[in-house]
Amino acid sequence: MKKHRLGIISLSVILTEFIAFLVWGFNIGPGDEMGYGLIVIYGIMPLTALVLSVLLAAKKSRFIIPVALLAILSHIFLPFFIYGSFEIGLSLCLSAIPCAVGGIIGLIINHFKK
Numbered sequence: 001m002k003k004h005r006l007g008i009i010s011l012s013v014i015l016t017e018f019i020a021f022l023v024w025g026f027n028i029g030p031g032d033e034m035g036y037g038l039i040v041i042y043g044i045m046p047l048t049a050l051v052l053s054v055l056l057a058a059k060k061s062r063f064i065i066p067v068a069l070l071a072i073l074s075h076i077f078l079p080f081f082i083y084g085s086f087e088i089g090l091s092l093c094l095s096a097i098p099c100a101v102g103g104i105i106g107l108i109i110n111h112f113k114k
Contacts, residue, residue, distance in 0.1 A: 007063025010052045017048055018074040025082035045075055050098035057106020068099040
């Protein structure tokens with residue numbers, strides 16, 4: 001169980017982040033949509049995906065694929081629930097690219113750590 005702790009924590013971080021931003025998104029006032037989008041969709045969520053991917057790839061965890069898929073799905077569905085529109089291309093760029101870059105950085109860290 002100790003071996004899978006980082007993966008389980010990463011999955012719970014992504015789920016908690018999605019739920020917290022969903023609740024926050026439902027409570028934003030008129031005119032606050034741009035700030036919410038800049039902070040959450042363009043800032044915090046891609047940064048979280050990048051950091052978790054680096055950590056998981058550096059430890060060579062098998063949870064990197066489920067965490068990346070969950071990050072991508074949460075990044076696709078959060079704007080749908082808040083704004084009512086799908087922007088799959090933009091959401092994929094904002095979540096898949098940080099996950100891929102984080103995975104590459106983590107693998108490089110793991111290679112030099114050995």
